[in-house]
Structures are given as structure tokens and as C-alpha cells.
Amino acid sequence: MSTIAAYVYRHGRRVREASLTEDGLALEPGEFVWIGLFEPEEHELRTLQKRFGLHPLAVEDALSAHQLPKVEVYGDELFVVARTAQLDEGQIRYGETHIFLGPSHIVTVRHGSARAHTNLRAHLEASPALLKHGADYVLHGILDFVVDGYLPITDQIEEAVLAMEHKALDAFLSRDEIRALFQLRRELLRFDRLLGPMEEVASRLERLDFPCVDAEVRPYFRDIRDHVRRVGLRVGALRETLASVFEVSNLLEQQRQGAITRRLASWAAILAVPTAVAGIYGMNFDYLPELHWKYGYYAVLGAIAVACLVLYLAFKRSKWL
Amino acid sequence: MSTIAAYVYRHGRRVREASLTEDGLALEPGEFVWIGLFEPEEHELRTLQKRFGLHPLAVEDALSAHQLPKVEVYGDELFVVARTAQLDEGQIRYGETHIFLGPSHIVTVRHGSARAHTNLRAHLEASPALLKHGADYVLHGILDFVVDGYLPITDQIEEAVLAMEHKALDAFLSRDEIRALFQLRRELLRFDRLLGPMEEVASRLERLDFPCVDAEVRPYFRDIRDHVRRVGLRVGALRETLASVFEVSNLLEQQRQGAITRRLASWAAILAVPTAVAGIYGMNFDYLPELHWKYGYYAVLGAIAVACLVLYLAFKRSKWL
Amino acid sequence: MSTIAAYVYRHGRRVREASLTEDGLALEPGEFVWIGLFEPEEHELRTLQKRFGLHPLAVEDALSAHQLPKVEVYGDELFVVARTAQLDEGQIRYGETHIFLGPSHIVTVRHGSARAHTNLRAHLEASPALLKHGADYVLHGILDFVVDGYLPITDQIEEAVLAMEHKALDAFLSRDEIRALFQLRRELLRFDRLLGPMEEVASRLERLDFPCVDAEVRPYFRDIRDHVRRVGLRVGALRETLASVFEVSNLLEQQRQGAITRRLASWAAILAVPTAVAGIYGMNFDYLPELHWKYGYYAVLGAIAVACLVLYLAFKRSKWL
Amino acid sequence: MSTIAAYVYRHGRRVREASLTEDGLALEPGEFVWIGLFEPEEHELRTLQKRFGLHPLAVEDALSAHQLPKVEVYGDELFVVARTAQLDEGQIRYGETHIFLGPSHIVTVRHGSARAHTNLRAHLEASPALLKHGADYVLHGILDFVVDGYLPITDQIEEAVLAMEHKALDAFLSRDEIRALFQLRRELLRFDRLLGPMEEVASRLERLDFPCVDAEVRPYFRDIRDHVRRVGLRVGALRETLASVFEVSNLLEQQRQGAITRRLASWAAILAVPTAVAGIYGMNFDYLPELHWKYGYYAVLGAIAVACLVLYLAFKRSKWL
Amino acid sequence: MSTIAAYVYRHGRRVREASLTEDGLALEPGEFVWIGLFEPEEHELRTLQKRFGLHPLAVEDALSAHQLPKVEVYGDELFVVARTAQLDEGQIRYGETHIFLGPSHIVTVRHGSARAHTNLRAHLEASPALLKHGADYVLHGILDFVVDGYLPITDQIEEAVLAMEHKALDAFLSRDEIRALFQLRRELLRFDRLLGPMEEVASRLERLDFPCVDAEVRPYFRDIRDHVRRVGLRVGALRETLASVFEVSNLLEQQRQGAITRRLASWAAILAVPTAVAGIYGMNFDYLPELHWKYGYYAVLGAIAVACLVLYLAFKRSKWL
Numbered sequence A, B, C, D, E: 001m002s003t004i005a006a007y008v009y010r011h012g013r014r015v016r017e018a019s020l021t022e023d024g025l026a027l028e029p030g031e032f033v034w035i036g037l038f039e040p041e042e043h044e045l046r047t048l049q050k051r052f053g054l055h056p057l058a059v060e061d062a063l064s065a066h067q068l069p070k071v072e073v074y075g076d077e078l079f080v081v082a083r084t085a086q087l088d089e090g091q092i093r094y095g096e097t098h099i100f101l102g103p104s105h106i107v108t109v110r111h112g113s114a115r116a117h118t119n120l121r122a123h124l125e126a127s128p129a130l131l132k133h134g135a136d137y138v139l140h141g142i143l144d145f146v147v148d149g150y151l152p153i154t155d156q157i158e159e160a161v162l163a164m165e166h167k168a169l170d171a172f173l174s175r176d177e178i179r180a181l182f183q184l185r186r187e188l189l190r191f192d193r194l195l196g197p198m199e200e201v202a203s204r205l206e207r208l209d210f211p212c213v214d215a216e217v218r219p220y221f222r223d224i225r226d227h228v229r230r231v232g233l234r235v236g237a238l239r240e241t242l243a244s245v246f247e248v249s250n251l252l253e254q255q256r257q258g259a260i261t262r263r264l265a266s267w268a269a270i271l272a273v274p275t276a277v278a279g280i281y282g283m284n285f286d287y288l289p290e291l292h293w294k295y296g297y298y299a300v301l302g303a304i305a306v307a308c309l310v311l312y313l314a315f316k317r318s319k320w321l
């Protein structure tokens, strides 16, 4: 059984539990029911579809998951899809929450690793003055809950990006670090992709005149939109930062290669002196006068040492060494 | 003969076959005819043009193919062009489906490798309650069918991109793999290009008040738009991923080149020691005292070995080796 | 004399030639005159300006050329500028066609290498049923003619891009090929630049309610817009392809450089063995026992060969050779 | 106590101090109160909320900070968030100023390092003719004050960018300079990010008909928008400049590497001559006639010198040296 | 005194000079005054402000300069800011022209190196039929004059870009040329930045219904907008061209580096032969039979020559040499 909870509310207070039957879902005027499902069986959703007249296209979406965040109007009904994200042992898990909102009912369908709504329900029931707004206020509560879940993810990614940035500037990136940089970039891309449609969902709920959403509740959706936008701007800045970490790593590695090339060239030039000179005096000519000088060997050793030193200082001065 | 099928429907049920003649296309009120053609001859389309008053510009498009996806209104008629794509032995084949929609007729014209509509027709006829909506519901069915064909392509490209990504991170790309990366990128570009106009087609059919499309059928086009958008977002993410695989390959190759350069420099320096020393003692000076020492040879061999070892350890410590 | 042709039409049929004088341009109700000029003298345009009340700003544009494609309304007149492009011995030549459209006149002014309208006029006169639409249909005919001229250019550039792409993937680009790649990119940039404004011209003529353009003729401009858009999408794809040919060439050249560096390093290491060993045994120590062994020379030769072979195989196994 | 100042104004002149109590905030018709708070306690804001009916969502924002710049309408109230930036010992410090604007009150809440409004208040009180406009004119004054604070920051960053640009063109960038370049780029990104929303705030206050903002005051917000836009364009240009400094550094370093490679190759070739020749004459063949020539040694030395000179001149001519 | 000229016009003709006093600025119905100032003192503008009721925000802008191009409405007044650019000894000088337009006055305030309006005034006075349109036509004349000043700049930059492009393709860029490329890019960026706002100014004057601008004059502003757009498209193309000159230089330098590396490798391999062989025969083994062969020396020389030749031809065939 996938039902998590189903309760009837009146004047902002829980009045009784509901059961997913024709009778169990009967409502008095002024009451609304909030039903929470987790990866339901098809027949469960079909029962609710019959009772509340849910639109077949929306029910189909809610069964199959893999939807983008969206708000859809079917007659006097609203169908909302939100994308959830949560940290699970350092990994981001994505899920979906589908919400059917009618004049006197709200049905939520969770897919994937979405966090349970138990605490959320308790939290909302603790403020009857607000819950009195009705099912549309519950919709706000759920979206707020979903979007609050983005914050720890952004924090963690930000930390990882900052660490990567420091590494890239302090030392040269190893093969594994370049790989990690790429993975981070991909994680950000994936996360960024859900923010645009989520912001649009909140923005439309605030701006447009939808059925079942009262005017007093609409500013609350603006609050959610602001939250998503803030996350989105941070993520956007992180993406730009990572992109320029790539560029700066490139430039640093190139600069380093240049420095090494110049150092190698200097030492090669310095070492060429003894090699060339020794080669000359290693020739077997019968008549090669220097070979017979008394201090020829020491003179040559000294000349080699002087030449090497001169070169060394010259390179040192031009900063090649 | 290019006609695939032509049947008349009443109350969502097939009532008789139609023939492409004046008489064969006569319709009672409440009936509509669905005619499916595959790469028709000009005269066949001209017959239908006369019978249903199809606009000459639309007929011309339907004859020549090579159109972009679009929706056009001619008087109380609709002309829709959809781009089809299918896998054929691992290759993507592109085609076009042109649709004329009138108050009591729908004519489809397939070009290229589009899959036949036989199964689609059977599938739609199996739900008379929905087919009762009329020819506009058939239009939805066809577009849905076309767009469903995009999914296996996206899946296959995604697999190829993931494989390429793993290769690029695990080992260095060979010449052939770089070539394959480029081909994949081009394939994605080509596929991405049909998604934008297709999304616009579905979106306009949902949002705008077109002739021959009833209000109850419009949400069905939203469903198609969502499907195309989902494919489009996945393709967009794959394109960004491939672009950053290019960048990361670049950075990895550069990092590797740097590592090799440093290694080479180290070994060159180590090998310079015996060469230089041996050069010195290969000189033919009359007076070169070390040559006459008893253990001169061993001393020099030892000195060379020690110098090489010291250099080796120094390079090891600075991570050049 | 720059007049190409000037004829009066009634009911879609040519009824008489017109001369550029007050009398020669007198029209009965239901008639319109189509005047074609090629790089006219100022006084010729001034005559027409007086007769038809052309706006001075439009006349000035038509005299000087160097306009961007645009549609302008002056009172109940329309002034349209189209950019022409044609192949002339493998080169793209750009020109301009300016069109003044009034209730009963259409004046075309061609600049640059635009193709003559003789065939176009014959083609339009061949369908009096369509030409009956009046001067606005002639406007459509001219724009259609201009845009049809883009196709062979796109075809030729596409061929060149494909050839370049194959070269870049199959072999390494030479200096001259890189230069040709750059030229192609520039040609594409230049051609792409005229497509945006041309599409806007056609699109506005279809969407907006302009004077002198009847509702029945407007769908014909949509056809032109589609044509331009198609060309534009192909050109856009070619530009993206060329841009990634640049990137892939870069990556391939870098990969090749890396491979060569590794090969050089391998051979340098292998050759370092005989050099170092021979250096040792070329030293002149009095006491160097190996020199006096009977098979010392062969032993050393053999040791060198073995060491080189071992290195060779090691490099072979690590794919550096 | 976090209250900075609270005064009541009538006809553009300060008439008395207000205290944050029920009585202390009583106002006559034609009066408005301007209350300035710095990082207030929750209970302080709650008092004002009760007195002026501030919306709970706005109060929550004002308590927690971390908002993006925005304008929000709650009933006949306005809630504005502005981002402040100031230089503090060469570092940019970011802060926030939240403003509640009602028909007869304006409450400002400063967070972070925002500069105090003491001088601003004195400045506004100095022009009673303008302050007579009421609380909306104070809103303008505060936003103007905030935006004026951006100027010294832009100036300082511009100076740093110009210095960096000169360095990059005059000499080669060191590792530390590349790092500084990156830091500057990030600073600019961060600063640029607050400009877009700030411009939107000013632009909406000018264009839209908000409660509590009179028509005569609206042009003043346009002035602020222009100021932000100007800063934004300068910052945008600086970002593009820095990006192309990256590119040009890359190209310069590559060009330099190429020049060094060619120089090294030249010297390697020149030094290869004595090495090869000396090697030949160092061989121990019994019969090697040149060794026994009288001036063999000098001839060889001369030949080496000539060959080296020829090579040197050849390289000089081809600009490799 | 900063006044350049001040004249009163009636029916398109100059009727008298005006002086900047209360009396000197009195106007009959049907008259308008055109006052031209160059970097005026504050008191001069204040006089005009009092006389014509200029808005304080506009006057402040006109005093301080450093504005972006814009059009602002204050009551029934218009305030226009235009950016001027002119060549001064091969350098681009930027300036600003501020224009106050009222029902019967137009005041221009020039800042920076803007060209004087003397010739412009003469030119406009030469066509009383047009000047009869009134002060709005003068506004058109001034903007036209400003925008005409962009042309020689575009021409000069275009020439410089083409020259740079040819250099980059024909030879390799030197350090100084890379620097010049960067400067050119920056110059273009700076110039491009003024075109967007200027186009918007002209476009708004054409499209929107502003006070003091009559319907007959509005098409003249469209002409200016077209002019700016044309300049903008050329500048945009130049920027894209320069950006791809960067890319192509990169690719060419890389290709050249690769070619040199291969050439060096070839020569290094060829020279390794004599070195290695000579090393072998320079060893001092007692028993090294080849040393005692009669033609050993010549045989070895020959073998070396043959080996070098074989290598040379092999490299030649593989295009490394």
C-alpha cells in the first residue's frame, strides 16, 4: 500500500482521517482533503481519478514520472510537477513530486528519492491560521519544502567548486583533478537544468490567475520563485567560475611548459660546452699542439668552467634559469 | 499506387473504406475521412485538392518535401508539417509527414523513411471514445506517434555520448576516437535542429485557437510539446557534455604533454653526466693525471653513478620523474 | 537608358507597353503598371517620383543602394529592399533590388549583379489567374525570384564545407587548407548576414496588414519566409560545423604532436645507450680492464644491442612507438 | 538598540523625533515618518509590522537578508530590496538595504557593511522643496545613495583591469599575474551579477504604476536606472576586455614558445657540426690519412668554424635566430 | 562665452538672432529658436532652464556629460542624448551631444570633441521647405549629422581589420602584430558599444508617439536608425572576423610548430648516425678488428653517408622534411 497519509481539514485544522474509498472521501462544504501517495499503484490513482475527476493526461504523467516541472490547467483543476533533489551519502538524488489541486482536495504523488512529507504536514498543521487558506496554501507548503531541499546541495557544490579553484591556482592539476573538475561541471549542468522550469512554475503560480489559487496565497509563490532564482544565480556563477578555472589551468600549464622549455634550453646550452670542447681534444691528430702543453688539461678545464659560468649567468639574467 | 489507407469514421468507429474518387469521398454529416498517402503522385494529390479545396501552396509543399516543421492556416483548413526520425540499422533516417486537416477530413502524406501508420490507426480505432473527438484527435495521434519515434534515437545517442565521455576520461583519445567524437557532435547538432520547430508546432496547436481543432483536444498537444521539450533538454545537455569533453581532452592532453616533457628533461639531464665526464677523460692530453691513477677508472665510474643517483632522486622528489 | 521593361496589366494580362512620360503612364481603373529599371539615372527616378508620389527618403535609398533588406510604409505606399546573391564564375556576387509598390504600380530598381527579371515576367504572365491578384502578387514573384537565387549558393558552400570536413578528419590540414577554412567561414558569415533581414521582410509582409497587400496574397509571403528560414538553418548548421572543424583540427594536431613527442623521446632514449657506453670505453685510462679482454668489443656491442632491444620493446608495449 | 534614526516630516521639513511605540508613531494627516534600522532584532521589526501592517513575507525577508534586489507590492505597500557595495581597505564588501514604503511611512533596514544614512538624511533635509514629495522621494534618495556607492568600485576595478592589460601586452605573465587575472575576473563576475537586478528594480519603479509612488517622482528612478546601466556597460566592457586578455596572453605565449623552439633548433644544428666532425676524427682507425696531415687540425678547426658560420647566417636570414 | 549660435526661425527661414536673455528669447507664435552651446557654464544652462522650463534632471545630465544615448520625455519636452565619434589624427575621439526639444525651441549642448554644427545649420537653412517642419526636423538633422560621422571611422577600422587579416594569413604574426590585433579588437568593442543605444534612440523616435515630434518627421528617424544598423552590422562582422583571425592564427602557429618539430626530429635522427658510429670506433679496445682494416675508415664514412641518405629520403617521403 503506497498511501502515506490522507486527512480531512476544516478551518485550518485536521478533523479526521480519510480512506481511499467512495465513502471515505466524502466531504462537507468548507472541508478539504490532503492525500499523500508514494509511487502509487495504477488502481489507487484510478480510484482518486474517478472520485475527483482528475484528467487522464495528468494521471498518466503521475503514473510514469520523468516529467519536467510544469503547471497545467485542466478545467477547474491544477496539475503541478516539481523536481526534487536531495543529498544521499554525498550523492545528489533526483525525484519528482506531482500535485493534483482541486477546489477541495490536494493529492501529492512522490516518485524517486523525495523526502517524506510527514514533517511538512506537522509544520503546516501547527499554523491553523495559515492552513485556513485551504489546499492552495498546502501547495505552497509543498513547493517551499521541495525548494528548501536545494539549499544544502548548492552549499556542497559551492564548497567543492571553491576547493577546486584553490587547487587549480595553487598547484598544477593532476589527471585525477582534471577529471574531478569535469565531473563537477557536469553535476552543475544537471542541477542547473531543473532550476529554470522550477522558477517558471513558481513564477506562473504568482503571476497568473489559476483556478483553485486564491489571490492572498499568490505572494507566497513569489517567495518560492525568489528562492529558486537565488539558487539559480549562485549555480550560474559557479558554472562560470568552473569554466574560467578550465581556462586559467590551460594558461598556467602553458606558462609552466614555457618556463620548463626555457630552463631545458639553458642547461642544454651550458652542457654543450664541455661536450664540444672535449670532442675537439679527443681527436687523434698527430699534430694538435695544445695536447702537449704542460697545463693544457687544466687550461681547458678552466676554460670550460668559465664558459659554463658565463652562460649560466647570462641565462640567469634573462630569467630563463 | 501510393495510397496506404482511406477510411470513413462516424462516432469514433470506422464505417467504410473510401476510394479516391468524387463518389468515393462523399461524406454524410458527422462523418470524417482519414486518408494516408506515401510519397504520392502529383495527380493523386490534385484529386484530393479538388475534392477538399486544399490550398495550392500547401499542396506544393506536400509534393516536394524538404519543409521545416510548421503549422499553417489556409481559410478554415490546417496544414501541418512534422519531421520524422527513426533508427535504421544504427543510422538515423529523417523523413517528413505532411497533414491536411479540414472539418471532415484528414490527409497524411509521408515522405522518406517514415514508419507506416498501420499500427497507429489500429491503436486509435481501439479507443472509439477518444476517436469520437474527430479528425483533430487523429492529428494528435499522428504527432504523438512521430514524437515517440524520437525516444530510441535519444537513448542511443545518450549511450554513445556516455561511452565517449568515459573513454575521454579514462585514457587518451586516439585519432579515430577524436573523429568519432566529432561525428557524434554533428549527429546531435542535426537532431537538435528539428526539435525546436517541432516544439513550436505542438506549442502553437495547444495555445492558439486554430480552425478544426476543438478546445477539448488542445491539452493533448501540450502533452506532445512536453515530450519534445524533454527530448530537447536531454539533447541540449548531451551537446554541452560533448563540448566539455572536447575541452577536457584538450586539458588532459596538455597535462600529459607537460608530464612527458618533464620526464624527458630529467632523463636527458641524468644521461648528460656520463657523456660529459667520459668526454673529458676521452681527451688526448699528454698530461692528464687522473688517467694514470690506479683506480681512476673505477673512481670515475663511481662518481658518474653517484651523480646520476643524486639527480634521479632530486627529480623524483620534485615529481618530474 | 536604364529601363528594362514597362508594361500595363489588366485582369492579369499585359495590355500595352508604357513609356516613362506623363502620358505614357496614364492608367485606367483596374490597371496596374510594372516598371523594371536597372541602375537608373536620377532624372528617371525623379520622373516616376513625380508621377506616383514616391517618398523622397525611399527614392534616395533607391538611388544610392547599400541598404539592408527592409519593408517601409510611406502613406499608402510600400518600399521594399531585397538583397540578391548569385554565383558568377564560382564567386558570390551581392546586389540589391528595390521595389516601390503602390495601388496601381510596382517599380523595381536593380543594383549590382542582380539577374534580369525577363524570365520572371514571362513566368508570371503565363498564369493570368494569379497575376490578376495585382501588383502585390508581382511583389511576391520578385521576392520569390530573389530568394530562389540563394539555393545554388547554399548548395555550393555546403559542398565546400563537406569537402573541408573530410580533409580535416582524414589528414592533417596544411597551411593553405587552414587558410581556405578561414575564407569559407568568412563567406558563410557574410551570406548568413543577409538572411536574417530577408526573413524579417517576408515575415512582416505575411503577418502585418500593409497597404497595397491583399489578404489573399499574404500566405504567399509566408512561403518565401519558409524558404529563407530553411536556407538560414542550413547555413547556421554549416557555420557550427566549420567552427567545430576548427576545434577538432586543433585537438587532432595536438594529439599528433603528442604522439610524435613520445616517439622522439623513445628513439632518443634508445640512441642514448650506444653513445653513453661508447663514451665510457673511449676514455683513455691506463687501467681500464675491459679494453684488454679478448671479446670485450663484441661483448660491449652485444650489450648495447640487447639494451636497445629491451628499451625498444618496452616503448613498443607502452605504445610510445 | 539597532534604531539609527526615526523622524516625522511634514511639508518636506523634519517636525519631531519618533519613538518605536504605539504613541511615538502616531501621525497627523500630511505627515510621514522615516525610520532607519541597522540589523534590527526581530521584536523591533514586529512592532513596526503591527503598527504599519507590514506583510509577514516581507518582514521575514528583512530579518534574514540574503535577498536579491527586487520590488514587491503587498496591497498598498511596497517592499524594495537593494544590494549595497562599498570599498573597505581595497576589498569589496557587499550588503543589503531593505525598504518598506507605505502611504505615510518609510522604514529602511540595513544589513552587512552598508554605509550609514546620516549624511543622506542631512542632504535630503537640505532641500525641503524636493522632500515635500514625500516618502517616495526618500525611496529615490536611498536608491540613489546605494547606486552612487558603485562608482568608486567600478573605478578601482577599471584601473586594475587596465594595469593587467598593459602587463599582459608588455611582458609575459608570470604565474602570480595569471592568478591575479583570474581573481579580477571573478570579482567582476560577482559585481556584474548585482547590476542586472538593481537595474530592473529602478526600471520597474520608473515604468510601472506602483502604490505610494507618485507620477512626479517616477522620472527620478529613471535617473537611477541610467546610472546602473552605465556602470553595467562599463563592467561588461571590462569583462570582455579581460576575456580577450586571456586569449591574447595565450597567443603571445604560443608565439614566444614557437620563437624559442626555432632558436633552440638553430643552436642545436650549429653545435651538431663540431660534435659530429670531432667524433669522426676521434675514431681510432689505423689508416685515417687526415690525422697525419701537417695542418689537419687547423684545417678541421677552420672547416668547423666556416660550417657553423654558414649555418648561423642561414638561420639569421630565415629569422630563426 | 560658450554660445555658438542662437537664431529664431519662422516658416523655415532664419528671421533674427536671439540673445540668451528673457527678452532676447521672446518668440511670436509660429516661430522657434535653435540655440547651440558648447560645454556651457552652469549659469548659462540655468537661464535657459528658467526660460523654457527644462526639467532639472535633464539639465543635470547636460551639465555633467558621461550619459548613454537615450530619449527621455519630461512633460511635453523631449531630452535626447547622442554619442558622437570622430577621427582626430587617426585616433577616435568620443563626445556627446545633448538636445532639449520643446514646442518652439531646440537647445543643443555639445561636450568633448564633437564637430561644430555651423555647416549643418547652413545645410538645413538651405532647404526652407524642409526646415518648415520645425524644431523636430532640426533634431533629425543633428542626429543625422552625428551618425554620418560614424562612417569614416567604420571605413578606417574596416581597412585595418582587412590588413590584419591578410597579415595573419600570409605570414606568422609577430609579437607586435598580436598586440595591434588586440588593440583593434578593443577599439571595435568600444565603438560597437555606442551603436546599440544610438539605434534604440532613432528607433524609438520613429516608432513611438513623442511630444514635439510630428508624424511627418518620424520616417526621417527611421532613416537614421537604418544608418546606425548598417554600421552596427558591419562592425559586428568585423568583430567576428577578428575573433576568427585569433583562432586561425592559433591553428596556423600550432601547425607551424608541428612542422618544425617534425623537421627537427628528422635532422636529429640523421645526425645521430655519425655520432653513434663514430663513438663506437672511438672506443679504445685492444681488439677491435675494423680499426685495422685497410679501407675501414672509408667503409665507415661510406656506411654513415648511406645511412644518412636513406633516413633523409625516408623522412622526405613521409613529408617530415
Ligand SMILES: [Mg+2]
Binding pocket: A192, A196, A232, A236
Ligand atoms: Mg541557468
Ligand SMILES: [Mg+2]
Binding pocket: A192, A195, A231, A232, A233, A235, A236
Ligand atoms: Mg541560473
Ligand SMILES: [Mg+2]
Binding pocket: A192, A232, A235, A236, A237, A239
Ligand atoms: Mg546558469
Ligand SMILES: [Mg+2]
Binding pocket: A192
Ligand atoms: Mg545555462
Ligand SMILES: [Mg+2]
Binding pocket: A233, A236, A237
Ligand atoms: Mg546566469
Ligand SMILES: [Mg+2]
Binding pocket: none
Ligand atoms: Mg556572462
Ligand SMILES: [Mg+2]
Binding pocket: B192, B193, B196
Ligand atoms: Mg538549439
Ligand SMILES: [Mg+2]
Binding pocket: B192, B193
Ligand atoms: Mg542549435
Ligand SMILES: [Mg+2]
Binding pocket: B192, B195, B196, B232, B233, B235, B236
Ligand atoms: Mg534543443
Ligand SMILES: [Mg+2]
Binding pocket: B192, B235, B236, B239
Ligand atoms: Mg540545444
Ligand SMILES: [Mg+2]
Binding pocket: B232, B233, B235, B236, B237
Ligand atoms: Mg536544449
Ligand SMILES: [Mg+2]
Binding pocket: B236, B237
Ligand atoms: Mg540548452
Ligand SMILES: [Mg+2]
Binding pocket: B240
Ligand atoms: Mg546552457
Ligand SMILES: [Mg+2]
Binding pocket: C192
Ligand atoms: Mg548570425
Ligand SMILES: [Mg+2]
Binding pocket: C192, C195, C196, C231, C232, C233, C235, C236
Ligand atoms: Mg541563419
Ligand SMILES: [Mg+2]
Binding pocket: C192, C235, C236, C239
Ligand atoms: Mg546564423
